[in-house]
Amino acid sequence: MSFSAILAELANQSGFAKIFAGDWQSAVMLLISFVLLYLAIVKKFEPLLLLPIAFGMFLSNLPDGGTFAYFYELEHWYDAGVIGVMYAGVKSSLFPCMMFLAVGAMTDFGPLMANPISLLLGAAAQMGIYCAFVFANATGLFTPQQAAAIGIIGGADGPTAIYVANNLAPELVAPIAVAAYSYMALIPLIQPPIMRALTTKKERVIKMSQLRKVSKTEKVIFPIFVAAFCSLLLPSVAPLLGMLMLGNLLRECGVVDRLSDVVQNALCNICTIMLGLSVGATAKGDVFLRVQTLAIIAMGLAAFCFSTVGGLLFGKLLCLVTGGKINPLIGSAGVSAVPMAARVAQNEGAKWNKTNFLLMHAMGPNVAGVIGSAVAAGFFMAVFA
Secondary structure, eight states, X not given: OOHHHHHHHHHHHSHHHHHHTTOHXXXXXXXXXXXXXXXXXXXXXXXXXXXXXXXXXXXXXXXXXXXXXXXGGSXXXXXXXXXXXXXXXXXXTHHHHHHHHHHHHHOOOHHHHHOTTHHHHHHHTTHHHHHHHHHHHHHSSSOHHHHHHHHGGGGTOHHHHHHHHHHHOGGGHHHHHHHHHHHHHTHHHHHHHHHHHHSOHHHHTOOOOOOOOOOHHHHHHHXXXXXXXXXHHOGGGHHHHHHHXXXXXXXXXXXXXXXXXXXXXXXXXXXXXXXXXXXXXXXXXXXXXXXXXXXXXXXXXXXXXHHHHHHHHHHHHHHHHTTSOSOGGGGGGGSSOTTHHHHHHHHHHHHHOTTOOOHHHHHHHHHHHHHHHHHHHHHHHHHHO
């Protein structure tokens, strides 16, 4: 074989040839991955989450890249590619549960215990879950189980969304995971316009009083009580909430600092990389660019917006009832993206009143939202499993 023939054969087998030959789906997904990389690197929209998702999407859509295939569709699991093997942690719900363990270890439930009314804000911010479920069910495109899995996107909780999808609609894990994590990462872009539209300047400048100090005894008892109560009420959610509360107990008990440090740092970082790459890699052009998938993405965005609206409206109600003692902006933090949503509430409040410090007040609804979305997931699984 001549040298020119070898070059021609290499050119025909390259990914460039396949894209130019009409593999438009891969080309579109590569462009989308570049946009997400731009948002992560240049705009700094939650880069720890968005960057691995975008790069996983980029790698899996390179024609014949060989980095990702569904391991359960192959004769040998080790032929799935490096990211395909990682995906086993998503499919088995291992990574979602480990992420909840890490989130629990990094979360201070003190603001929630100091201001129990935060539970109501966290519950109100789950409105999008039920709105999306009703709408998805009404379209006729999805079964009730699939509609329930889609609805959980409204909680802005990626691990919970994956967990529910694995149990109720495993065929939709890929688009649901991508939608949930993408919207979590884009919170700084999505929430502020809604916050400004639904609140007045007078409400946004409200300064809230300092929270009471929560004792160590309360902080130790709280995760044990919540894990026991919620698991007995909704056993199907025990793996998620159990890991969340174990992580928090490691943090608060004060006798296993080494374990708490590992969970908060090493374990969290490892799971973030693997989960982000795996979730992004599922967004392959031939699967992702379908009417059903695009409908899930659209309904996920609507669910997220409705959840933000629900928290803000209930925050306005509490502001009215308490005579202006509660800033409605903290209601937007009721979605369970910890601590992203709380930081957005803090930043938005500081724009209108530089002396305003809403972060700790917003953390109450924020961590309540984590529990609220997990409870909603348990309810759906109890009804539709």
